[in-house]
Amino acid sequence: MPILLFLIDTSASMNQRTDLGTSYLDIAKGAVELFLKLRARDPASRGDRYMLVTYDEPPYCIKAGWKENHATFMSELKNLQASGLTTLGQALRSSFDLLNLNRLISGIDNYGQGRNPFFLEPSILITITDGNKLTSTAGIQEELHLPLNSPLPGSELTKEPFRWDQRLFALVLRLPGLASTEPEQLGSVPTDESAITQMCEVTGGRSYCVRTQRMLNQCLESLVQKVQSGVVINFEKTGPDPLPIGEDGFMDSSRPSSSFAAQPWHSCHKLIYVRPNSKTGVPVGHWPIPESFWPDQNLPSLPPRTSHPIVRFSCVDCEPMVIDKLPFDKYELEPSPLTQYILERKSPHTCWQVFVTSSGKYNELGYPFGYLKASTTLTCVNLFVMPYNYPVLLPLLDDLFKVHKLKPNLKWRQAFDNYLKTLPPYYLLPLKKALRMMGAPNLISDNLDCGLSYSVISYLKKLSQQVVLVKTNKQKSFALRSAFPYSLV
Numbered sequence: 284m285p286i287l288l289f290l291i292d293t294s295a296s297m298n299q300r301t302d303l304g305t306s307y308l309d310i311a312k313g314a315v316e317l318f319l320k321l322r323a324r325d326p327a328s329r330g331d332r333y334m335l336v337t338y339d340e341p342p343y344c345i346k347a348g349w350k351e352n353h354a355t356f357m358s359e360l361k362n363l364q365a366s367g368l369t370t371l372g373q374a375l376r377s378s379f380d381l382l383n384l385n386r387l388i389s390g391i392d393n394y395g396q397g398r399n400p401f402f403l404e405p406s407i408l409i410t411i412t413d414g415n416k417l418t419s420t421a422g423i424q425e426e427l428h429l430p431l432n433s434p435l436p437g438s439e440l441t442k443e444p445f446r447w448d449q450r451l452f453a454l455v456l457r458l459p460g461l462a463s464t465e466p467e468q469l470g471s472v473p474t475d476e477s478a479i480t481q482m483c484e485v486t487g488g489r490s491y492c493v494r495t496q497r498m499l500n501q502c503l504e505s506l507v508q509k510v511q512s513g514v515v516i517n518f519e520k521t522g523p524d525p526l527p528i529g530e531d532g533f534m535d536s537s538r539p540s541s542s543f544a545a546q547p548w549h550s551c552h553k554l555i556y557v558r559p560n561s562k563t564g565v566p567v568g569h570w571p572i573p574e575s576f577w578p579d580q581n582l583p584s585l586p587p588r589t590s591h592p593i594v595r596f597s598c599v600d601c602e603p604m605v606i607d608k609l610p611f612d613k614y615e616l617e618p619s620p621l622t623q624y625i626l627e628r629k630s631p632h633t634c635w636q637v638f639v640t641s642s643g644k645y646n647e648l649g650y651p652f653g654y655l656k657a658s659t660t661l662t663c664v665n666l667f668v669m670p671y672n673y674p675v676l677l678p679l680l681d682d683l684f685k686v687h688k689l690k691p692n693l694k695w696r697q698a699f700d701n702y703l704k705t706l707p708p709y710y711l712l713p714l715k716k717a718l719r720m721m722g723a724p725n726l727i728s729d730n731l732d733c734g735l736s737y738s739v740i741s742y743l744k745k746l747s748q749q750v751v752l753v754k755t756n757k758q759k760s761f762a763l764r765s766a767f768p769y770s771l772v
Contacts, residue, residue: 285510286406288333288336291363292307294338295368306365312361335359335360346360375408375410383435393571395735397573398447398592400568402566407506412454413455414475414477435753437743440588441588443589447592448515450483450509452483455491456493456499487591513617516592516666558615568612570610570670574642574709578735579734596636599635603656609721613665626662631661644704652673671706679702
């Protein structure tokens with residue numbers, strides 16, 4: 284169920300008028316209404332949730348949140364007025380806090396236990412602003428700063444205010460006050476040069492510099508296509524570049540590889556699409572992306588994680604590994620310089636292994652947890668997520684079924700126990716489930732240890748209870764504001 288949060292600039296400068304006599308705020312309201320109409324064409328939009336936030340002081344900035352229905356959203360949108368300061372940083376922080384309100388209750392972020400791409404709450408934030416100087420009660424600000432302190436319990440567990448399934452897009456209105464005599468330039472809409480652009484790109488989104496009504500309509504059509512279920516990942520190359528491939532499709536060692544020069548495909552910050560299951564309508568998966576630390580019962584607290592995992596890929600060609608009945612997860616990568624480079628190599632029968640640094644106990648890079656591979660038709664690149672250190676596990680399981688017929692000898696058991704020692708503790712439960720599905724339910728004991736200390740487990744439970752209280756207080760404050768809209772309470 285996608286969440287679409289509209290953050291509308293209600294600073295006084297939004298009262299400026301275009302050559303048609305319409306205020307920027309009216310254009311923003313019309314843009315939201317047109318977006319809803321365009322989005323309604325997609326049957327999947329029936330599950331959408333809409334939220335409305337403004338540049339007002341919190342908590343009054345939240346006009347429609349988790350509890351408000353669509354009628355309230357439309358009514359609040361219609362009644363917006365432009366009269367305040369351009370407090371973009373505070374408004375963004377309030378927006379992200381609103382989106383993150385339920386995450387600790389649902390356990391969606393799974394702190395310290397691996398990141399599950401299939402357990403997500405895809406959110407698109409669309410801010411509509413005039414891109415004027417950022418202002419606060421202290422004066423004009425040259426740079427965009429989000430308040431570091433959040434009233435939301437547990438916000439310190441993630442370094443950034445956003446999460447990997449939340450992307451920010453900005454429509455920056457630059458419509459002229461006088462009619463232009465020059466013909467309108469057609470083509471793609473450029474990014475804006477205001478402070479919001481970098482913040483958009485950091486989340487995996489982008490900004491649009493909107494100079495005409497036609498451009499605005501073009502941007503809204505583009506934004507509707509951005510409503511995708513997925514999570515953003517940082518893909519980073521580790522090790523040397525691969526040898527170039529010759530015209531015959533084989534490695535060409537006579538041609539120099541560009542190992543020492545940074546290439547766009549070496550580092551990509553892109554979405555992986557998490558498709559819903561055709562039968563249930565919700566994504567289904569089996570394996571997490573590992574944490575960038577080894578869980579230890581002696582750790583008094585969890586290290587804060589980055590919102591986007593850093594997944595490193597090695598350009599050594601390997602054979603894609605799968606065995607009968609062992610589940611794996613497959614995610615298509617959003618087109619990028621990396622996917623273009625892999626597809627141009629025209630090598631759909633080899634793959635590049637992926638790692639998360641510091642995920643393992645015994646080596647710095649960690650062990651492979653999956654691989655990148657071009658589709659057989661060379662139309663897209665997929666991330667295959669497998670059990671951790673799968674190159675060791677899969678041959679063991681193959682032997683278990685084909686050689687030992689589910690009656691392993693002592694040598695096999697010792698090898699399997701050695702493998703389990705390389706496995707982060709949070710992989711034990713999904714591996715046990717997978718082995719049960721395969722017909723080998725008793726290889727891993729029932730007394731599973733998640734690897735977290737008692738103090739960390741207690742803290743996460745306490746946070747969940749605190750969030751319930753914060754949520755209740757927010758709802759009370761919204762009810763009070765609705766009853767007394769002009770009160771200073």
